[in-house]
Amino acid sequence: MSSNASNAPLNVLVIVGSTRPGRLGPAIADWFVQAALPAAAASGVTLDVADLADIGLPLLDEPEHPSSGVYAHEHTRAWSRRVAAADAFVVVTPEYNFGMPAVLKNAFDFLYHEWAWKPVAFVSYGNTSAGTRSVQMAKQVVTTLKMMPIGATVALRLADSVQDGQVLRSTRLDDTARGMLLELTRVATAMRPLRTAPEGEAAVTTGPVDGLKLAAAQPDDLAELLVLQRCCWVQEAIANDTLDLPPLRETLDELRESLSTWQVWCVRRHGRLVAAVRARLHEGAWLIGRLMVAPDQAGQGIGGWLLSHVEQQAPQETTHYELFTGEGSTGNIKRYERAGYALANDENTPRGSVRLIKKR
Structure with a gap:
């Protein structure tokens, strides 16, 4: 998601x-940014250019459906972060055989919730x-992704508007670009409440099932x-034939103390706590721990x-990312491997556990 603050500056991607090779897209995008920059600066709007040639996405290669939000590859996660940070989009596109370029359709298809x-x-x-x-x-594609195409557009006929690979600038054309940006940001401001929750509530998150709210853990969450x-x-105790597991021994005071060293996120569904996870940075490793989903909510994609x-x-x-699970937890191990993790046991791996890592 982009910024939740209602008065935060807008970011337009x-x-x-x-x-x-030989495309006009970068030159046309540069013209648009230069023409719209005064209006953007006056209203505190940030313009960020994402050239799909630099982004370098392959043909869609994610094993999970984009709506799951489960990404096996770093190129997808990087694209997800870029799109999620935006409040609005300007798409610079040529026409190939009465349609949009395949690379643009592919970029749309990689993600789902980040566009909404x-x-x-x-x-x-x-x-x-x-x-x-x-x-x-x-427009048929973006509306399916819950995006809102605005009315204002810029359409450049090459014979009239481009010479020597550059846009022929004019006051009329620049004004059209600025007008389109102003309409875009006005609609973006109006749509922001659809992506945010009322002040003081957890952020509403569109996840694999309805009714999820994801937020940092608060002291009131700890008992639950x-x-x-x-x-x-x-379930882990049964799978590993032992009750000697730290999560089963942990006290409420110890859990409260862990908030000083771990970042903890909780997921509620219709008000009920159904999932959680924690993480912290240690010598370059993003340590992920205590990933849990209520047993009756398992199998719906919440964990992934x-x-x-x-x-x-x-x-x-x-x-890199690093996590541990019990050596008898074969279901967990398979799920982590599908998410791109590999076994990496060493002498520091606790007895009865397996260590898995994934490069960033």
């Missing part, structure tokens, strides 16, 4: 939607139709969190979605 409840504007370019048929195709933890680790979320919270200096 300008997406260059073509990658072929945000407006999008288009700068198209082409010959006879000035790229407008590409925009019409793209301890009960959830013990319920979840009973929560794992993906906590990975995305890792600080910039993180080199």
Whole structure:
């Protein structure tokens, strides 16, 4: 999600939607940014350019559905962070055979929730139709992703608007770009409440099932969190044939003390605590622990979605993700391996446990 603060500056992501050699996309995106910059600066809007040629996404290669939020690859997580940070989008697109470029459709398809409840504007370019048929195709896709195409557009007919690979600037054309940005930011401001919760409440999160709210753990959560933890680790005790597990022995005071060294996130569904996870940075490793989902809520993708979320919270200096589970917890091990983790046991691995790591 982008910033939840209602008065925070808006971030507009300008997406260059073509990658072929000799393309005009970067030059047209540069013109748009330069033309719109005065209006953006006056209203505190940040313009960020994402060139799909630099982003370098392969053809969709994620094993899980994008709506799960479970990403196996760092290129997807990086794209997710970029899109999630935006409040609105400007898509710069040519027209290929009456449609949008495949690379642009692919970039849309990689993600789902990160696009939702945000407006999008288009700068198209082409010959006879000035790229407008590409925009019409793209609108079918973005509305399915719960985005809102605005009315204002910029359509550049190459014979009239481009010379020597550059946009022929004019007051009229620059005013059109600024007008489109102003409409886009106005709609983005209006749509922001759809992505935020009332002040003092946990952020409403669109997850794999309805009714989820994800937020940092608060002191009032701890008693319920301890009960959830013990319920979840009973299964681990059975799988590993031991009751000597720290989550089963932990006291409420010890759990409260852990908040000083761990970041803890709780997930509620219709008010009930159903999942949680914690993490902290240690010598470049983002240590992930106590990932739990209430037994009656298992099998719906909540655990994988929560794992993906906590990975995305890792600080910039993180080199890899690391977690432990019981050596008898074969179901957990398989799930972590599907999420890109590999066994990496060494002499420091606690007896009865397995260590798994994934490079960032």
